[in-house]
Amino acid sequence: MLRTALSTVLLAVLTPSTPMGDTLYPHLGQLGLNVTHYDLRLTVPTPGTPDLRSDTTLTLHAERDLPDVQLDYSGPAILNVTWNGQPVPHRRAADKLIIPLPLPAGQDVRLRVTAAGPAGGVPDPTLNITLGWQSVPATPTQPGANFTFSEPDGTRSFIPCNDHPADPATFTTTLTVPRGVTAVAGGTRLADHPNLDGTHSVTYTLTTPIPTYALGISVGTLDTVRRPDLRIGDQHVTLTDYFPTSIPDTVRAPYARTGDILTALSDWFGPYPFSTYGSVVVTPDLPALETATLSTMPVRSSRERVIVHEIAHQWFGNAVPLGDWSDTWLNEGFATYAELLWTQAQGQDTAPLLRGWRDRLRPGTRPLTATTPAQMFDATAYARGALALHALRTQIGDDAFRAFLHTYARTRAGQPTRTADMLHLTRTQLGPEAATLLENWITQPELP
Incomplete structure (x- = not known):
């Protein structure tokens, strides 16, 4: 995410229930629960309003014995829940959907949840906005629209999910909207077929696992611009x-x-x-x-x-997911540094960018691992993260740096990744001097 305004308010850390173990969001997710796939069917009867009907089937896998299943959810009223096709009891408490059935280690189950009503939202920790399902009301000059905007934890506002990046999953998304309205979601479009009730249903599939916050959906009166297909090697x-x-x-x-x-x-x-x-x-x-x-x-x-x-985030954040929200610099530092790589590819001077990053940190900086939600998307995460990568590149040279980035993106794909994982790879691939340099950029209170 590229944020242009940041709050200085520090939010209190919430008390965990059955946490994933996140440093900054201990209330999110369920430790030991792995959602491998979401089959999501959303009906948007009136674009521009929060009204939503959802039918979500989650493929669950237990990595440890679970006494129950606890999903993050703050969305519309639940109509029905089934467990491998059989109705089961459920309850909602503290933004959780709780199914009081044990799930033994190694077992898989298909959990289906249907819901309907107005989709709410989740307050953003640093900006004065609401995360999750977004509604843009119609005006005299513009039809109504809806879209998703969920980082870090807004997906739970419209579907039940393990809403933490350490549990990436694949998605099949079917959107049913009035005829004449465009519906698009992340992934490859599989089908678009008309229905007898004057709607049409569009299906997309994402076969590379992504964090729940990275699920993109947009509904509205849209112009579709198809570019020429791109070939990059094979x-x-x-x-x-x-x-x-x-x-x-x-x-x-x-x-x-x-x-x-x-x-x-x-x-x-x-x-x-x-x-x-x-x-x-x-x-x-x-x-x-x-x-x-x-x-x-x-x-x-x-x-x-x-x-x-x-675009850089498609590698760093989407394909390589975070293991903990305190390590957002792994996403934002890489994406910010990509701006320099693109500037260089255009034959332009990169010195102004480097100076600009330094200037952003003159009011003060911190070690790269965030300790509060307010630090997740501050100048340190972006500018110091990018400068750390530039310092590493300067020390080891372009060829070694390129090889390191290739290895990092390939070996961490689909793997919840922490700062320690990056430092381990740096040490094993580039040696102790490179690891020490990077560790100084990560841990020193002042800018190296």
Whole structure:
């Protein structure tokens, strides 16, 4: 995510129930529960309103004996819950959906939850916005729209889930909307068929596991712009962007560089981890968000540098998920540094970027691991994270740095990743001097 305004308010850490063990969000997730796949069916009867009908089937796997199943959920009223097809009791408490049945270690189960009603939201920890299912009411000049904006924990506002990045999963998403309305989700489109009631249903699939917050959905009156297919070595990537019909060409223009950006970043990071990519532009004044294969881009963020940043997150954040929210610099530092790599690829001077990152830290910095939610997306996570990578690159040289990035992106794909994992790889692949340099950037109170 590229955030342009940050609060200085420090939020209190909530008391855990059955936690994943996150440092900053101990109430999220259930330790030992692995959701491997979400089959999500959403019906949006009136775009622009919060009304939503959901039918979600979760494929669950227990990695340890679980006395019950506790999912994160603060969404519409639940109508029914089944366990391998059989109705089961359930209750809601403290933003959890609790199914009081044991799930022994190694066992799989299919849990189906249906719900209907207005989708609520989750307050963002640092910005004055609400996360989750977004509703943009219709106006005399613009039809209504809906989209998702969930980092860090807003997906629970509209579906039950293990809402923590350490449990990435694959998704099948079917959206049913009125005929004439465009519905798009992350992944590859499988089908679009009309229904007898004047709606149509569109299905997308994501076969690379992603964190729940990275699920992108958008519904509205949108122009679909299909770009020429991109070939990067043996890879074939389809490129499609979506724009509200009112969006002018000046806002749309930077997205034409998407293929060039993907090609340049693939050289540094290795193969692009998905088979599709694009952006959907939204009108509310929000930050940009790296929703997987379908970045969510507000009008004011429709600039080349921001597009680069969100594309880089497809590797770092989406394909390589965080193991703990305290390590957001692993996402934001890499995505910020990608802006320098793109600048260099254009033959432009990178010195102004480096100076700008230093200037952002002049009011003060901190060690890279966040200790409060307010630090997750502060200047240190972005600028100091990027400078740490540049310091490592300067010490070891471009060839070794490129090889390191390829290895990191490949070996950590789908693996919940902590700062310690990156330091271990640095030590084993680049040696103790490189590891010591990086560790100083990570741990020293002042800027090295």
